Amino acid sequence: MEIEQEYLTFILNGEEYGVDILCVQEIRVWSSVTELPNKPDYIKGVINLRGTIIPIVDLRQRFGQEALVYNEKTVTIILRNQAADKPMVVGIVVDAVSEVYKFGAKSIRKPPEFGNKIDRCFLAGLALVEEKLIILLNSRTLLDQSELYQVEDKAMQRNG
Numbered sequence: 001m002e003i004e005q006e007y008l009t010f011i012l013n014g015e016e017y018g019v020d021i022l023c024v025q026e027i028r029v030w031s032s033v034t035e036l037p038n039k040p041d042y043i044k045g046v047i048n049l050r051g052t053i054i055p056i057v058d059l060r061q062r063f064g065q066e067a068l069v070y071n072e073k074t075v076t077i078i079l080r081n082q083a084a085d086k087p088m089v090v091g092i093v094v095d096a097v098s099e100v101y102k103f104g105a106k107s108i109r110k111p112p113e114f115g116n117k118i119d120r121c122f123l124a125g126l127a128l129v130e131e132k133l134i135i136l137l138n139s140r141t142l143l144d145q146s147e148l149y150q151v152e153d154k155a156m157q158r159n160g
Contacts, residue, residue: 009097028078029074030072044057044093075095075097088145103127
């Protein structure tokens, strides 16, 4: 029997993305954050969630897309990694939450090698649901501080 994994999907700039539901701690409506000085644009600031300080990352901007004006549909998904050695909690700002899907390994395709707008390290694969492709994100790299916060160098290399 094939093991299926559940993914929470969300919308970003008209595309549907999925993240391992086991990493989803909670879903919150957008609320203001405490801004920090001297940070990349995609880090919106931090929030205090029941005593834990959580960085908030705008996933659109992290992926090099245009920022969106936040409204009542804007959602923050609080993700927590499962690694006991390097615990990390981060909030990702997305346009809207979509669905929960179950995918088996057979229904997930490897992402193509050619130019993609997202750093390939964040892609786990592509899943087809009723003629639409869902971009599955790799929660391990999404919840890795060195990967999530290192966009500046890559953006400069691309533009330079």
